[in-house]
Amino acid sequence: MSLAISYINEGYDNAAYATLERWIETKYPQIAEKARLANATIKDNDDRYTLNKKVTDLFIKAAQLSPDIANMDADVQTGLGVLFYSMEEYDKTLDCFQAAINCNPEDALSWNRLGASLANSNKPEQAIEAYTRALQLNPNFVRARYNLGVSFINMGMYKDAVEQLLTGLSMHEVDGVVDGASSGVVAESNQSLSLIETLKRAFLAMDRRDLLDKVKTGMNVSTFRKLYGF
Structure with missing residues (x-):
């Protein structure tokens, strides 16, 4: 997660998306496997918008596993916030980072x-x-x-x-x-x-x-x- 954030900070968005995807694959392998079968045509060298959407969808599916604050994964919310931030969707970014804080004030x-x-x-x-x-x-x-x-x-x-x-x-x-x-x-x-x-x-x-x-x-x-x- 920290590596992905560093990539975003330095403007290496595609590297950040690939790193976040590996994070999901490690922590939520079942979600990554289902997505891989459903999106077999998406490649790592696709444009940043396509890659962002692909990884964002993975994080949204992970977030939906624990929608209540008591069981919410703060790291998933952080990852979503970073993905939205990279696309300048700041309102969504704020919601995600606030959710992460609600998990761990x-x-x-x-x-x-x-x-x-x-x-x-x-x-x-x-x-x-x-x-x-x-x-x-x-x-x-x-x-x-x-x-x-x-x-x-x-x-x-x-x-x-x-x-x-x-x-x-x-x-x-x-x-x-x-x-x-x-x-x-x-x-x-x-x-x-x-x-x-x-x-x-x-x-x-x-x-x-x-x-x-x-x-x-x-x-x-x-x-x-x-x-x-x-």
């Missing part, structure tokens, strides 16, 4: 994915709430902190954005911090660089061009905070 990754989907649905206030919940569950979740910073920028809350981005950068200075970069939707390949570039965006919006040269890879965040009052 303490899962910070699901809250981060919900936040990203809300942000893409032009619901920044709700996105901020979801990212904040993810950070309450896992304060070391740098990806959620980065996403929260971006949402604050989009809301014009630049000082709040700077606080989150600097905190995220400070976590990169600590060995062993699990940032979850590959587990949230729309992740970046180089998260530290993303934090730095986004921090510069915030300072530009604040008309603090004097700080742009001070923001760089390897910067001492604590010293920066003391010198410039952040």
Whole structure:
């Protein structure tokens, strides 16, 4: 599942669909076998729309096995959310990620994915709430902190954005911090660089061009905070 999400994040949709199909084949072999017999003409090199529909149908059939929340498979809902997300069907994505959260309300990754989907649905206030919940569950979740910073920028809350981005950068200075970069939707390949570039965006919006040269890879965040009052 994490590998499939990483493929989606990097734009390798067909690889993601193939990975999700293998996930279904492993956990729900009976569904995959029936689908294979019914859709023998669909090939792995078909266009992304055909492949998406094929795999989405598999996940829907898996979801129908346990329609009630008590027995629902959160991973199936996550997979469906990712499939809908890749096709920019954000309303359906939101429903799936919310269902995954209903199954496991303490899962910070699901809250981060919900936040990203809300942000893409032009619901920044709700996105901020979801990212904040993810950070309450896992304060070391740098990806959620980065996403929260971006949402604050989009809301014009630049000082709040700077606080989150600097905190995220400070976590990169600590060995062993699990940032979850590959587990949230729309992740970046180089998260530290993303934090730095986004921090510069915030300072530009604040008309603090004097700080742009001070923001760089390897910067001492604590010293920066003391010198410039952040």
